């Protein structure tokens with residue numbers, strides 16, 4: 566497992582807006598455990614008794630070809646929480662972002678079975694207007710081997726230097742043309758080439774909140790699952806004006822600070838980490854993940 570990034574890794578992230586870790590970001594035993602937890606989560610069985618903040622796919626209600634997406638699965642399952650809120654993810658993300666510390670803003674649990682449709686290209690930062698500063702960094706962990714044709718996440722290198730676009734008004738799930746937002750946003754002469762993230766189960770990618778990314782149809786014969794932690798600087802606050810219909814529900818009246826019960830600090834350079842995280846269960850095979 567990786568402890569820190571080299572100067573070359575940091576330079577590469579600064580140039581491209583993402584960094585790919587082909588294997589061993591998390592151990593195989595943890596991958597197996599998380600797949601089991603995904604089975605429970607997507608069956609609507611919540612170990613903590615608490616529902617995730619967003620459940621965008623329900624068996625029987627939604628088409629099998631829709632990408633299964635749950636946001637803040639960590640609230641429903643302490644083992645998912647142990648990974649999503651890991652110190653390792655926080656420390657490595659902070660190192661790439663150049664921040665003194667990070668806290669989670671929300672997670673994504675994503676599951677694309679064979680045949681599942683695309684997710685439109687977007688910049689995460691377009692949806693961060695409810696936090697101040699409106700910037701994120703994201704750790705995306707593969708729970709399956711990925712291939713260019715398996716609907717894996719794809720990045721447009723260098724697009725984090727393009728202007729931030731307003732949130733998309735069209736469909737995010739299975740849009741008519743999942744690459745169209747890139748064509749619309751690209752400055753004259755900029756490359757719009759996509760880099761698919763091809764990694765082993767337990768491999769990962771870390772991305773800047775303005776890099777364009779999305780994923781195509783899963784044309785492979787295996788599942789494509791990912792566990793994603795979106796983070797903001799540890800000293801971020803709620804924006805006093807911008808709102809998100811779901812997450813601003815955690816904003817107190819007249820107090821823009823973010824409660825560590827809902828937005829815990831994963832790592833800061835003074836050794837800080839929200840105290841309650843110590844109560845999470847250990848993950849199989851994880852070294853110092855808690």
Ligand SMILES: O=C(O)CCC(=O)C(=O)O
Nearest residue numbers: 684705718779780791793
């Ligand atoms: O895995 C995907 O298909 C997209 C994930 C994504 O949008 C993200 O991690 O920000």
